[in-house]
Amino acid sequence: MSPIHDQSYRRYNGTRLPVGRNWGVIARHGIRSMVEKRPFLALMLFAWIPFIVRLVQLYIVANYPQAGAIIAVNPAMFREFLDQQGVFVFFTTIYVGAGLIAADRRANALQIYLAKPLLRMEYIGGKLLVLVSFLLAVTLLPALLLILMQVAFSGTLEFVRNNVFVIPAVVLACFVQVIVASFTMLALSALSKSTRYVSLLYTGAIFFTEALFNTLRVITGSTRVAWISITANMQQVIDAMFRMPARYETPVLVSALVLLALVALSISVLERRVKGVEVVS
Amino acid sequence: MADTAPAVILDRVTVIYGKNCALRDVSAVFPAGAVGLLGPNGAGKSTMLKALLGFVEPAGGRLEVLGMNVAEKPLEVRARLGYMPETDGHIPGMNAVTFVAYCAQLAGLPKADAMQRAHETLFYVGLGEARYRNLETYSTGMKQRIKLAQALVHDPDLAFLDEPTNGMDPKGREEMLELIRDIAHNKGINLILSSHLLPDVEYTCDHVVVLDKGTVATFGPIEELKGPSGRVYEVRVKGDLAPFIAALHAVGMECRETDEDVMRVFVPGALTGAGGDQQNICAVAGQVRVQVRHLKTSLPTLEDVFARAVGDL
Numbered sequence: 001m002s003p004i005h006d007q008s009y010r011r012y013n014g015t016r017l018p019v020g021r022n023w024g025v026i027a028r029h030g031i032r033s034m035v036e037k038r039p040f041l042a043l044m045l046f047a048w049i050p051f052i053v054r055l056v057q058l059y060i061v062a063n064y065p066q067a068g069a070i071i072a073v074n075p076a077m078f079r080e081f082l083d084q085q086g087v088f089v090f091f092t093t094i095y096v097g098a099g100l101i102a103a104d105r106r107a108n109a110l111q112i113y114l115a116k117p118l119l120r121m122e123y124i125g126g127k128l129l130v131l132v133s134f135l136l137a138v139t140l141l142p143a144l145l146l147i148l149m150q151v152a153f154s155g156t157l158e159f160v161r162n163n164v165f166v167i168p169a170v171v172l173a174c175f176v177q178v179i180v181a182s183f184t185m186l187a188l189s190a191l192s193k194s195t196r197y198v199s200l201l202y203t204g205a206i207f208f209t210e211a212l213f214n215t216l217r218v219i220t221g222s223t224r225v226a227w228i229s230i231t232a233n234m235q236q237v238i239d240a241m242f243r244m245p246a247r248y249e250t251p252v253l254v255s256a257l258v259l260l261a262l263v264a265l266s267i268s269v270l271e272r273r274v275k276g277v278e279v280v281s
Numbered sequence: 282m283a284d285t286a287p288a289v290i291l292d293r294v295t296v297i298y299g300k301n302c303a304l305r306d307v308s309a310v311f312p313a314g315a316v317g318l319l320g321p322n323g324a325g326k327s328t329m330l331k332a333l334l335g336f337v338e339p340a341g342g343r344l345e346v347l348g349m350n351v352a353e354k355p356l357e358v359r360a361r362l363g364y365m366p367e368t369d370g371h372i373p374g375m376n377a378v379t380f381v382a383y384c385a386q387l388a389g390l391p392k393a394d395a396m397q398r399a400h401e402t403l404f405y406v407g408l409g410e411a412r413y414r415n416l417e418t419y420s421t422g423m424k425q426r427i428k429l430a431q432a433l434v435h436d437p438d439l440a441f442l443d444e445p446t447n448g449m450d451p452k453g454r455e456e457m458l459e460l461i462r463d464i465a466h467n468k469g470i471n472l473i474l475s476s477h478l479l480p481d482v483e484y485t486c487d488h489v490v491v492l493d494k495g496t497v498a499t500f501g502p503i504e505e506l507k508g509p510s511g512r513v514y515e516v517r518v519k520g521d522l523a524p525f526i527a528a529l530h531a532v533g534m535e536c537r538e539t540d541e542d543v544m545r546v547f548v549p550g551a552l553t554g555a556g557g558d559q560q561n562i563c564a565v566a567g568q569v570r571v572q573v574r575h576l577k578t579s580l581p582t583l584e585d586v587f588a589r590a591v592g593d594l
Contacts, residue, residue, distance in 0.1 A: 009405040012436035016389040019356040025386045049585035108370035115334050116387040117356040276336035
């Protein structure tokens, strides 16, 4: 006769994993719970449409070189591709990021997380990794695949050899885009318990700064104030990476410093807001 | 308990929130086993637990859990702790078994073990049948049970239970107390039960630490604290209460009114003879012209200990 399985509480004598790996558990859970959502999968699918379009472009130029006069394959094409992906970066950031910490705060989950053997940094790292993974999946992954497909379609490394800077530029540009968006969104998510409010805050941060910049541009007739806009700063820095002429009069260094300051501010917000106990004094 | 070393030691711990001193120079030793942390609302019970978990940094003093300094080894301490918070807390969008397994993984258990223990723990706390339901649909009592499950799933050596019976119906409360008693006395897990409900602590714990206004009012084994050199009587009188109470105080007796219109009179010192205390109480009543309608010997309860410790008696 087989023994009856004891469904009561027993002491645990199995293995325990060393501390410091919980960011992976949090990230895995976050990624899994996102890919289970159909609307999110639809968004991801849409985000890859520009890739398909560019793939067709690469194929046509590789097979009909005369088409290159109209739809040229050059570093600017990759820059344009990343610009187009900016829209999907925006929507993915909102869909994935808004609830990452806000939902935990609403459900009082922080006290559950932080009572476990994990550092606040691990918690933030795990949440950040969820957003970063999906954002890289709509920026870096298709961009690198495009370069790979260009080589495959043309059958030569000539383009890569002639534009050695393109691969590092694509990688760096994607990381700038992803890191700025991720940290900003995570900080905003830590500020509120409402996912909707966080989405509004992020949309406001992007569009309000852009609108303010455009208003000041009209008033002053200059683009020196581009540093006000998050998007403009990003464009300015990424253009420099692709060795393209600057769009605005704001120095690239200033734009880079503004983005760096935004990330630093976000880290400071996260440091203050992600706590096991909320002290209202 | 296999290990008789103290579970928790606080050495002159001070915790300050803004301008409020939540814990003031607190020193206490929580022995292994089940210890009740008693005190009125705002006494600093939850703050003490949060300081032990490392959620709040003390302004001064030293906290030691299971022989480890909390400030030096916070992760190692938390790996051996289970915490059931006072407020509702869950991870959104999960069912019970996923939630508890996730908590076990966060505590360092491998995925397969975490899932197996999640099932076992949910059965243990009485949520076996509801383990695939989304947590958002749980009743208050079920939420209390799930909080207990996530605190136990990784098999901690010490569990902090903060007001575990809050919001539960009488039957649920009884079951929860049975569980807590079983955890402490049969499963070999040390626990600290923070509560303002004296019967809960009395039923489940062997020791008690009474906090009041951020300081330790008294601590020790419950039986010792309940059985001091004195007796307790239930008294109901007809007439003016104030002079009667004053007269009792004057002869060294202390009394406390309860919700049921019955006073509990504490007579300190050794018993002078059979019926001696009752005669003294009646004599005092006679002096101030009140009629004794009910006089019955009672057993000292933790409530008496608590009331004396926080100065209500």
